[in-house]
Amino acid sequence: MYNGIDLSYHNGSVNFSGVKDAGYRYVILRAGYGKNNIDQAFERYASTCLNLDIPFGIYWFSYALNEDMARQEARCAIESVRQYKTKCLIAYDLEYDSVQYARTKGVNIDRALATEMARVFCEEVASAGYIPVLYSNRDYLINYFDLDRIDAYLWYARYTSTLSDSEKFSCAIWQKTSSGKVPGISGKVDVNEFYMDFENAAAPEENGPSTPQSPACDLHVLLFQKAANADGYRDMNGQPLVEDGLDGPKTRYVRKKIALKAKKSGLKISVGSKGELVKYWQTRSNEILGTSIKVDGYFGKETHTNTGAIQDKLNLSKDYIAGYNSLTAVLYN
Structure with a gap:
């Protein structure tokens, strides 16, 4: 087990050396959202992690209304990170804002649709040689996602002091708080516990081994x-x-x-x-x-x-x- 954080441009200027020195071993960056909208801080954060040798993965906040849009979001996520890493976790993030947005477009995201969108997103990620992850809280696991149909690791958001044995067994990452205080970051930040080594996790076998990208000249x-x-x-x-x-x-x-x-x-x-x-x-x-x-x-x-x-x-x-x-x-x- 080890600790990590997740970030988006909302976290502002980050002293990544301070984060690393404080013992946070992994970072999950929001690469973007919706139809190819890249997070304003993603390139800066990703380049910094690469140069400071900080392992990182990404997540994509979904505004998909159907399976085809979810598949396209996966492709955007893959393209956004490809220049930095040829293997890492890519998480699908469908939340309350996603469902509310869909309603303004006349689409009701129910359990069947949410499951199918997550399934095709993760399928696309795996087919490109990356590691599929589903971000979810307890409510969404009950009402929106059928995990038996989604081939992905679980990133579980539950803000409590401990997890039950069954919860801990089912997830690979536990997002334990959104109010963490971490050296090098001003204000609150999401803090996670990791139960598997994503940096050394095997890519899907059908794609063969992958080689990390070399850092680019800064x-x-x-x-x-x-x-x-x-x-x-x-x-x-x-x-x-x-x-x-x-x-x-x-x-x-x-x-x-x-x-x-x-x-x-x-x-x-x-x-x-x-x-x-x-x-x-x-x-x-x-x-x-x-x-x-x-x-x-x-x-x-x-x-x-x-x-x-x-x-x-x-x-x-x-x-x-x-x-x-x-x-x-x-x-x-």
Whole structure:
């Protein structure tokens, strides 16, 4: 058993390093909803998870009105995640909003229709080599889904302190609260217990083994590497960083050695750190905050102020130092 979270753009800026360091081992991201509507934060979240080596899967919030629409939603979900992972869980999420929306379109989603839409969605997911999962609460298991007809793992939403033995036996994931407090995330977040290792779960046998995608070059990581090399930082082997845009062990090693800050004497703040990394930090702070401080490579009063503002915005400890956590956060926001 291990803990994880699920996220959508409603969770805002997330310090994924803080989440990982707090022991949350798996993330389920909302990839989108309805007819190919991609979640506004999905690409940013997915790229960050990939670069920080955080296992993740996805869910798709359904607004389907029939089986064909549910099948198309599955295809949208598969396409959304394919560039990041060739195997992961893909969950079908049909909830009260889905049923209410259908009623405005003159469609009554009853148990038979809900079951068939879930069945074809999960069938499409499995046929593409991904791991089908059904998200449901107790009410929907009783009134909407016939699990005997849906070939999928169960992601069970039940906000209680414990599950009965039969409930725990039937589900692969338990969403235990929607009001969790997790380091790196401002506000409430869904917290889950996982009872199987989805990262190493076998894909459907008829599709053969699948190979995880290689991380893509990230522009922010690349610019960080260039700045660190220009300032003379070296990896654990005494070598410059390879400028490949991949946030690997050597790049993280260098990032842990950096602490950009101003000088303070009482209430007076003056220039402290200097160099290309300060320019990188100033540029990213302008982009994230919408400010226009001078990008001159001198960490003075304005940069000090922006650093505190970034730490507030990205749910970081406010120490006014651009160290490992702050640099990591601006790489992925």
